[in-house]
Every structure is written in C-alpha cells, then in structure tokens.
Amino acid sequence: MPKGRIFEEAVSLLRQAGYDLPPEFDDSRKLILDVPKANMRFILSKPMDVPTYVEHGVADVGVAGKDVMIEEKRDVYEVLDLxxxxxxxxxxxxxxYDSKADIAPKIATKYPKLAAGYFREQGEQVEIIKLNGSIELAPLVGLADRIVDIVSTGRTLKENGLVETETMMPITSRFIVNPVSYRMKAxxxxxMIERLARVxxxxSGQ
Known part of the structure; x- marks a missing residue:
C-alpha cells in the first residue's frame, strides 16, 4: 500500500471488512508491518511503486490509484474500485496563459505517459516535461506553460496562483492482484475481494 491518505482509508476499509488490525498499526513508521492475527503482511511504499511490487510477486495484492495504474501499465489484475x-x-x-497563442505548449507533470495520451486524444501537440515534485512551480518560473496533476480540493493550485483549465478524469484507488498469486491463492x-466489495x-464486511 502507499503511505499516507490511501493507507489510512484502505486500513479503515479492511477493518470494516472484518480484518483485525491493531490500533498501533496506524502510527507505525515501519515499512513492513506484520499482522499475524489476520495472516497478513503489509509493505508500505511510494504510490508509483505499488504496482511494481505486485507485478513482481513481492506482494500478492495491493492498493493503487487509477492515475498510477494508467501511468505504470504493469501486468496486474485490477479487480475492484475501492x-x-x-x-x-x-x-x-x-x-x-493563452492556449490559442501557443503552438506547442510545454506541459509539466509527474505523469508523462498519462498526459501524452490525453493530449494525443485531444489532437494537441505538446512537449511533456517530467517532474517529481512541486509541479505547480513549473509555470511560475517559466519551465512550462501548463501542468497536469492530481487535484483534490484545488487549494494548492489556488495558493500558487494557478487556475484549472481542463478536467481530465476522476481518480480513485483500486484493489490490484498479481496474476500468479490469483491462481495460487484464489x-x-x-x-478478500468479496469482503471489501460488500463494504x-x-x-457489512462480515
């Protein structure tokens, strides 16, 4: 699972589904958490790395955002929208910014594949610049004309003087499974899928 908000919300779902996860679980700074009662081991990683761990069988299942799934295109099964x-x-x-005056705008993003695919579908020729953090900075210093990023409340955009020009797609977290694990531990x-789906x-997850 990714650390942060997704982890907290996924743990809440698992508890509702009847998995006995200890209270101290939430505050731990460990990257690997063993829960013998539930016969589970949790690996906490960067969001972009979750599908990689699942694809390579280090984890049987995982929780990853749809944005990551589109960007990473890993060989995993996406079985449930959580x-x-x-x-x-x-x-x-x-x-x-005047889009009509820009022939080949520069787009800064953490999601180069997703962004390239989107603008290709729009029939717009752009130059993609991959960044790993503080995407909002790019237009402010002249590195890019526009950005493509995740928006939750819009507060970060507003505080940095940016305005949303296009809504691309909704994003939620998905339950993903390693194909080999699915055969071996069906x-x-x-x-697990059924219990989570009920929640x-x-x-009730019970």
Missing part, C-alpha cells in the same frame, strides 16, 4: 481517496486529474495554468484472494457497496 472508491477511496477520490480526486481527479486536471490541466492547470496561470490565469494569463480462494483467499476472492474472499464498498455499503453492506
């Missing part, structure tokens, strides 16, 4: 950590992908720029994984759909 409907947590809801946000959306958007294009933003300075209020003074019963256990299917049970997501508003029923």
């Amino acid at each position: 409907k947590i950590s809801a946000c959306y992908m958007a294009v933003a720029a300075l209020p003074s 019963g256990q994984i299917d049970d 997501v759909e508003g029923g």
Whole structure:
C-alpha cells in the first residue's frame, strides 16, 4: 500500500471488512508491518511503486490509484474500485496563459505517459516535461506553460496562483492482484475481494 491518505482509508476499509488490525498499526513508521492475527503482511511504499511490487510477486495484492495504474501499465489484475481517496486529474495554468497563442505548449507533470495520451486524444501537440515534485512551480518560473496533476480540493493550485483549465478524469484507488498469486491463492484472494466489495457497496464486511 502507499503511505499516507490511501493507507489510512484502505486500513479503515479492511477493518470494516472484518480484518483485525491493531490500533498501533496506524502510527507505525515501519515499512513492513506484520499482522499475524489476520495472516497478513503489509509493505508500505511510494504510490508509483505499488504496482511494481505486485507485478513482481513481492506482494500478492495491493492498493493503487487509477492515475498510477494508467501511468505504470504493469501486468496486474485490477479487480475492484475501492472508491477511496477520490480526486481527479486536471490541466492547470496561470490565469494569463493563452492556449490559442501557443503552438506547442510545454506541459509539466509527474505523469508523462498519462498526459501524452490525453493530449494525443485531444489532437494537441505538446512537449511533456517530467517532474517529481512541486509541479505547480513549473509555470511560475517559466519551465512550462501548463501542468497536469492530481487535484483534490484545488487549494494548492489556488495558493500558487494557478487556475484549472481542463478536467481530465476522476481518480480513485483500486484493489490490484498479481496474476500468479490469483491462481495460487484464489480462494483467499476472492474472499478478500468479496469482503471489501460488500463494504464498498455499503453492506457489512462480515
């Protein structure tokens, strides 16, 4: 699982689904957390790395944002929309930016593949610049004309003087499975999927 908000919301889902996760679990700074009672081991990583761990079988299952799934294109099964950590992908720029006057705009983003695919579908030729953090800085210092990034409340854009120009797609976190693990541990994984699905759909996980 990713650290941070997704982890907190996914742990809440698992508890509702009947998994006995200890209270101190939430505050731990460890990267590997063993929960013998639930017969589970949790690996905490950067969001972009979750599908990689699952693809290589280090983890049987994982929780990853749809944005990461599109960007990484890993060989995993996406089996359930957990409907947590809801946000959306958007294009933003300075209020003074004139898209009609720009022939080949520069787009800064953490998601080069996703952004390239989107603008290709729009029939717009752009130059993609990959950054790893503080995407909002790019238009402010003249590195890029627009940015593509995740938006939750829009507060970060507003505080940096940027405005949203296009809404691209909604993003939620997904439950993903390693294909080999699914064959080897089908019963256990299917049970987990069913329990989580009942919680997501508003029923009891028990």
